[in-house]
Amino acid sequence: MMHYFVGDLGHLFVITSFIAAIASAFSYFRSTGAASLDLKDQWRKNGAVAFYVHATAVLGICVTLFIIIYNHYFEYHYAYSHSDRNLPLHYLISTFWNGQEGSFLLWMFWQAALGLVLIFTNRFWEAPVMTVFGLVQAFLASMILGVVIPGLDFRIGSSPFILLREVMQNAPIFVSNPEFIPNDGTGLNPLLQNYWMVIHPPTLFLGFASTLVPFSFCLAGLWLKKYREWVRPALPWALFGGAVLGLGILMGGYWAYETLNFGGYWNWDPVENGIYVPWLILVASIHTMITYKNSETALKASIILVIAVFVLVLYATFLTRSGVLGDSSVHSFTDLGLSGQLLVYLGFFLFGAIILSIVRWKEIPSSDKEVSTYSREFWIFVGTLVICLMGFQVLLPTSIPAWNKFVGFLGFSSNMAPPADQIYFYTKFQLWFAVAIALLSAVGQFFWWKKMDVRQLGKELLMPFIITLVAFVVILQVMVSFYSSEAINARYLIILFSALFTVIANGKILLSLLKSSPGLSGGAVAHIGVGMMLIGMMFSSGYSKVVSLNNTGLLYSREASEEYNRENLLLFINEPRTMAGYKIEFKGERLEPRWKSGYLNPNDVEFIEDPYRVVAKRDIQYNGRKLFNAKDTIEIFPENKYYEVQLVSQGGGKHTLYPRIQDNPTMGVAASPDIKRDLSKDLYAHIVDLNDPEKAEWSKTEEIKVAALQEFFANDYVAVLEKVERIFSIGNTKLDSADVAVKALIRVKGEYEEYLAEPIFIIRNRMVGRIPDEIKDLGVRLTLMNIHPETGQFSIGIDTRQKDWIVLKAFEKPLINVLWIGTLVLMIGFGIAIVRRSREFKKMKEKGLE
Template sequence: MIHYFIGDLGHFFVVTSFITAIVSAFTYFKAATSTSPLDGISWKQNGLVSFYAHAISVLGICVTLFIIIANHYFEYHYAYSHSDKKLPAYYLISTFWNGQEGSFLLWMFWHAVLGIVIIHTNKFWEAPVMTVFALVQAFLASMILGAVIPGIDFKIGSSPFILLRDVMQNAPIFISNPEFVPSDGNGLNPLLQNYWMVIHPPTLFLGFASTLVPFSYCIAGLWLKKYHEWVRPALPWALFSAAILGLGILMGGYWAYETLNFGGYWNWDPVENAVYVPWLILVGAIHTMITYKNSETALKASIILVIATFVLILYSTFLTRSGVLGESSVHSFTDLGLSGQLLIYLLFFLFAAIVLCIIRWKEIPSTEKEVATYSREFWIFIGVLVLCLMGFQVLMPTSIPVWNKIVNLFGGESNMAPPTDQVGFYTKFQLWFAVLVAILSGIGQFFWWKKMEPKQLIKEVRGPLLLALIIVVVLLQIIIFQYGTDVVTKPGFLFILLSGVITVTLNSKILLALLKSSPTLSGGSISHIGVGLMLIGIMFSSGYSKVVSLNNTGLIYRREASDEFNRESLLLFVNEPRTMANYKIEFKGERLEARERSGYVNPSDVEFMDDPYMVVAKKDIIYNGKKLYPAKDTFEIFPENRYYEVKLTSQSGKEHRLYPRIQDNPNMGLASSPDIKRDVTRDLYAHVVDRSPQEAEWSKLEEMKISPNKEFFANDYVSVLEKVERISTVGGVKLDSADIAVKAFIRVKGEYQDYVAEPVFIIRNRMIGRIPDEIRDLAIQFTLLNIHPETNEFSIGINTRQKDYIVLKALEKPLINVLWMGTVMLVVGFGVAIVRRYREFQKMKLKGLE
C-alpha cells in the first residue's frame, strides 16, 4: 500500500515554505524601506508572521520526511535510496541528510532557527537583515520544490517526496504494477554508519548557515548606509560561525580518521577544500573586524572578506552538488539536474553584493592613518594576507574542473587535470603558510594592545623564545632516539615543530598575564595556543607516522602486488600469534555486530534463523556478561557488519582487543574501516586490507574408520574420538522414542589450544540424517557418517579448506592527542571571544548605541 497522504503533506509544506519565504522577504523589504514609522512597524509584523509560518513549514517538511524514513515507506525514492529496515534509529537519523534534498533541508532548518533568534535579539537590524535571510531561504526552498514549469519542461528543485515509480517510470515492475512497493531499501553507505556522521553534518551545516548572519548584517549596513554600525552586532556571529564551522570541519577529520582507511584525518579532497577555504577567509574577516572596532581601520577589508566568506560557501555548494567534481572527488554529490539553479543562486548573491559595494564604495569611510610597522594593524594585515593566500592556493587547483567546464562551454578545449598526489601537492605549500600563521599569531599578540618598539619587543619575547628553543631541542632528542637521525633532515617538519612550539610559548605568556587581569580577553591567546598544539600534533602524527605491520613471516602474500604492499601488510591466520611493534598479535576470528546488545558475537556460536537478521545461540555462551542458552536466546545482528577480532598482548602481558570492520556493499565493494588502540603518547591504527573468501571451498570428503580413544590425523592435527553418546534433542527439538540420535565428541589438538567438534548422526522416520560440525579456527569439518557396532568403530568424514586469515596494515601515530587537544583549545578560544563580544554588544544596546 502506498502512503500518499504523508508525501502530499510534505510537498504542501515545501510549497508553503517557498511562498512564505518570498512573502517574508517582500514584507521585510517594505519595512526596511518604509518612510512611515507606523507602516514600518506594520510591515515588520507581517514579515515576522510570514517568517514564522516559513519556519513552521520547514519543521513540517523535516517531520514528514523523517516519518517516511522511520516507517520504511520505500515507495518514496528518498527512503528507498538512503535507508533500509535493519538500520538502528541513530543511523536512520543520519539518512535524513544523506541525500542532497535532505542536506538542503537541514541547511534551511538552521537558517530558520537563526532567523528566529535574530528577530528576537536585534529589533533595530531585524527588517534589513531578515530581508536577506528570507531571500536566501526562498532560494534554498526552491532547491527542494520539485516543480516543473509547463511548456519549457524546466525543473525547479528536486523533491524529497517524489515516489520511486515516478523516478523509475520505465522499470518493468512499475509498468506492470504501479502500486508496487519494495520490501527493503538500498541502505546507508557503510562508511556513513558511524556515530560521528550523526553529529558531524548538523554541526557543519549550522556552520554553513551561520555565515549568512554576518553577511546579512554587512549587506544591511551597506544598504542603510550604516557603514560601521553593522560590525559590532556581526562580530559575535562571525566568531560563532568560525567556531561552529571549524568544529564541523574537525569532526569531519576525526570521522575520516576513525572510519576511512587511508591512515589520516585530512586528504585534501576537493570537498574538504571547498569547506576549508571559506573558513580561512572567515577567520581573516574576524581579525579585520576586530581591528576596525579597535582602531577604525580595515573597514573595507572587513566588508570584502565577510561577503567573500558567504559567496565561497555558495561556491562550495555549487562545487559539491552540481556534479562538476564527480570525477575528482569521491565525496561529492551527483548532479540532480540542479547545476543551473545552483549557479543562479551563486551568481545572484555574488553580483548583488558586488553591485551594492560599487554603489557605496566611495561613501564607505576609510582612515588616512599611517600604519606603522610595529603596530597591531600592520601585523593583523600581514596575518590576514597570509590566510587569504592559503585559501587562494587551495581554491585555484580545486576549481580546475570548473575552469575546464567553462572553457569547453564557450567552444574552447581545456583538459587540465587536478593534482594526482593531492596530499603532496597541497601540503608542500600549506606547510609554509602554516609556519607563517603560527609565527604571526605568536609575535602579533604582543602588538595587540599598543604600538611596540623593537627593543621592547625583544625584551617581551626573549623568555618565551628561549623556552621554545629548549623544548624543541628536547623534542628533537626524543625524535632522534625514536626514529633515527634521518628524520631531522626534513626542514619542513622542523619548521612546523619550531613554529608550533613558539606559538604556544608566546601565547602562553600573554594568556597568563590576561588571566590575572582580564580573563574575558583571553579568547585569542587560547585559540592561538590551540593552533600551535595542532601544528605540533600534525607534525608528529603525520611526519613521524610509521607502518608497524611489517611482514615478518617470510611469505609473499600477493605476488602481483607491489613490494611495498607485501612488505607493509601482515598476513594473520586465525589463532596463530605473530609479533608486531612490541606486541604479540593474534587474529581471533570473524565477529558479527549485535543489534540489541552492543558488542560482537562469534558466528560459530550462533545459528542463523529464517529471518536473515536473527540468530540463536548454538551452545551456552557468555555474551556481554549475560549467559545465552541454545535454542532459546535469539537476538538480532547485522550480517553485513563483519568485524575481525585482533588481540594485542604487550610485553607486560596487558591485553587489548581491536575490531576493524569490513562491510560488503554491492555498489562500493568491500568498505574497510579501521580500529584504533589509543594511548596517551600514540595511537595504533589498524585496518584490514584483505580477508579469506567468505564462501569456503571444501576439499573432497575423506572417510576414516575410527575407534574410540585412538588418535588419528585430521589436516595434520592430532585428533581423538573421545566418546559417542545418545542424545534426546537436536537443535532444541525433542525426539520421539522411535528416533535415534547420537553425537560424537572429537577432540582436536590445535597448535595453541584444543578444540572439540560435535557432529550428529540421526535416524528419524526411517531416514538417516547427518549434521556436520566445523572447527572454524582449524578449517576442519567432521561428519559422523556411520556406526559399526560389530567392530565398535565409527566412520568419520573429514573436509578441509583454507584457514581463515586477514591481511592487516597498522600504523603508529605518535602524539596525535596533541592535535585533538589543540582543536579543543581552538574552539574554546572562539567560545571565550563570543561571550565577550556578545556581552559587549548587549551593553551597547542598553546604552541605546545600537
C-alpha cells in the first residue's frame, strides 16, 4: 500500500515554510523602515507570527520525513536511498541528515530555533536581524522545495518527499508496475554507522546556523547605522558559534580516527577544509570584536571578518553540494541540480553584504589612535593576520576544482590540479602557522591584561620561559631514550617548545585571574587547550610508531612500494609473529554481535561456536539500564565481521583488538580500525587486506589409506586417525536401524595447537554419503571416503587450501590523549567566555543601554 498522505503533508509543510519565511522577512523589513512606532510594532508582530508559522512548518517537515524513514516507506526515494530495515533506531535517526535534502533541513531547523531565541531575547534588534534570518531561511527552504516551474522545465530545489518511481520512472519495474514498493532500502553507508555520526552532523550544522547570528547583527548595524552597538549582542553568539563549530570539527576528527583507516584524525580533505576555514576566520573575528569592545579599534576589521565567516560557510556549502569536488573529495555530495541555486544563494548575500558595507564604509568610525608595538591591539592584529593567512593558505588550493569549472564555463581550459599529497602539502605550511599562533597567544596575553614596555615584558616572560626550557629539556631527554636521533628533528622540537610555552605562559595568567577574576579566564583556558592540542598532534602524528613491521621476508605485494610491504604485516591464522616489541597473532574471524536493539562491544562478549549466540563476559548496560548479566547467552543477528587480533607486548601486556569489516551490497567493503587506549598511548590497528574463505580454491583431493592410530600428513601437518566409531544420529537427526553411519576421529597437530576433525561416512537407502569436516585454521578438509574391512584400513580424502590470512597495519599513537584533553580544555575556555559575555550583555540590557 502506497503512503501518499504523509509525503503530501510533508511537501505542504515545505511550501508553507518557504512562503512563511518570505512573509516574515518582508514584514520585518517593513517594521525596520516604518516611521511610526505603531506601524513598526504592527509589522514586527506580523513578522513574528510568520516566523512562528515558518518554524512550525519546519518542525512538521522533520516529523513527516522521520515518519517515512522510521516506518520504512520505501516508495519514497529518500527512505529507499539512505535506510533499510536492519538499522537500529539511532542509525535511523542519522539517516535523516545523510542526504542533501535532510542536511539542508537540519540546517533550517537549527536556524529556526535560533531565530525563536532571538525573537524572545532582543526586542530592539529583532526586526532588522530577523529580516536577514527570514531571507536566509527562504533560500534554504527553496533548496528542498522540489517545485517545477510550468513551461520552463526548471525545478526549484530537490524534495525529500519525492517518490522512488518519479526518480526511476524509466526503470522496467515501474513501467510494468507503477505501484511497486521495494521490500528494503539500500542502507546507510557502513562508515556512517558510528555513534559519532549520530551527534557530529547536528553539532556541525548548529555551528553553521550560529554563524548567521553575528552576520545578521552586523548587517543590522550597518543598515540602522548602529556601527558600534551591534558588536556587544553579536559577541556572545560569535563565541557560541566558535565553540559549537569547533566542537563539531573535533567530533568529525575523532569519528575519522575511530572509523576510517588512514591512521589519523585529519586528512585535509576539501570538505574538511571547507569547515576548517570558516572556523578560523570566526576565531579571528572574535578577537577583533573583543578588541573593539575594549579599545574601540578594529571595528572595520570585525565587520569584514564577520561577513566573511558567513559567506565562507555558504561557499563551503556550494563546494560540497554542487558536485564541484566530486573528483577530489570522498565526502562531497553529487550534484542534485542545485548548483545554480547555490550560486544565487551565495551571490545574493555576498554582494548584498559588500554593497551595504561600501555604502556605509565612510561613516563607519575608526580610531586615529596610534597602535604601539607593546599594546594588545598590535598583538591582536598580528594574531588575526596570521589566522587569516592560515585560512587563506588552505582556501586557495581547496578552490582549485571550482576555479577549473569557472574557467571552463568561460570557454577556457585550466590544468591546475589539487595537491596530490594533501596531508604533506597542507601540513608543511599549517605547522608553522600553528607555531606562530602558539607564540603569539603566549606573549599577547600579557599585553592583554597589562600595559607594559619591553623591560616589563621581559620580566613577565622570564619565569614562564625558564619553566618551559626546563620542561622542554626533560621531555627531550625522555624522547632521546625512546626515539632515534633521526626521528627528533628540528621542526618537531620547535612545535614542542612553542606549545609548552603557550601552556605555561597562559597558565601563569590563569593562576593570577583565578585569584582575582575567574570569570575573565576564558581566553587563557582556551589558549592552554590550543597548546595541549599542538603537543598531542605533534607526538601522535610525528612519533606514531608502526608495530606491524614486516620482518618475515615475505612480500605482501610485489607491485606495492617497499614502505607498504614493510609496514603491512601478513598474518596467517594462529601463526604469531614477533616484531617491534609485540607478538602479534591473528585469532580468526568473528561475526559482529548485534542484538535486536543495538550493537554490542566485542570486548564485552565471548564468541562461541554458535555463530548466532555470544556469552556476556560482564554485566552489560544500554542507555543507563542493565540488559544482560555476566555469563548470559545473548542471541545475535550477525551482519558484518570482526577479525580478532592479539598483541602481547614485551612487558607482558595483552591487548585484544577487533578491527572491523563492513560489507554492504551497495556501498562495498569498508574497513574500520579498533583502538586500545591507555594514558600514554593508543594501540591502533586496521585490516589492509584479507582472503575470502568462501572463494578459496581447493586442491585436487588426495586419497590415502590409513589404519587406526596410524599417522599421516595433511597439508604438511601431522595427523593421526585415533578411531572410527559407529554413530546413530547426525546432529539432531536420528538414523533408522537400516542405516549405517560411522565417524572418524582425526587429530591434527597444528604449529601451535591440536585440532580434531570428525568426518562422517553413511550408507542410507543403499546409497553412500560423505560429510567432510574442515579445519579452517589449517586450511584442511578431511573426508572419510571408504572403509576396507578386509585390511582394517580406511580411505581418507585430503583437500587443502590456503590458510585464512589478513594483512594488518598497527600503530602506537603516543600521547594522543593530550590532544583530546586539549580539545576539552579549549571548549571549557569557550564556555567561560560565553557565560561572561552573555552576563555582560544582560547587565547592559537591564540598564537600558542595549
